[in-house]
Amino acid sequence: MVDRLLEEGHQVIVLDNFSTGRQENLAHYSKAAALSIHRLDIADFEAIQPYFQGVDWVFHIAGLDMPQVMYQTLERFHQQQERSY
Numbered sequence: 001m002v003d004r005l006l007e008e009g010h011q012v013i014v015l016d017n018f019s020t021g022r023q024e025n026l027a028h029y030s031k032a033a034a035l036s037i038h039r040l041d042i043a044d045f046e047a048i049q050p051y052f053q054g055v056d057w058v059f060h061i062a063g064l065d066m067p068q069v070m071y072q073t074l075e076r077f078h079q080q081q082e083r084s085y
């Protein structure tokens, strides 16, 4: 996703808590002025809100895959789902 957006000339902001993802995957863009990366949990509404100002599109793909979700507690599952929306 980041590769494609940068290739097309967009400014890209990545919000990721890197719980399962790896920041090293974006290391080759460390000097790219068009990309900013922020270690944040999308469940932290106040922390993420400023990054949505003046943004044209949001691609929400932060989440756990199904096997990870299945082994969560019910409480954690609801937190993840409710905060996403």
Ligand SMILES: NC(=O)c1ccc[n+]([C@@H]2O[C@H](COP(=O)([O-])OP(=O)(O)OC[C@H]3O[C@@H](n4cnc5c(N)ncnc54)[C@H](O)[C@@H]3O)[C@@H](O)[C@H]2O)c1
Residues within 6 Å of the ligand: 015, 016, 017, 018, 019, 020, 021, 022, 040, 041, 042, 043, 061, 062, 063, 064, 065, 066
């Ligand atoms: N990959 C697929 O084919 C596919 C298909 C359908 C649905 N999905 C769903 O899309 C979502 C992403 O899938 P993926 O394959 O890209 O997974 P992925 O694990 O490769 O990427 C998810 C990213 O979200 C980050 N993340 C997780 N919880 C976060 C949080 N609370 N705050 C901020 N960042 C968080 C992780 O660190 C990781 O970098 C999942 O919910 C998955 O179930 C994936």
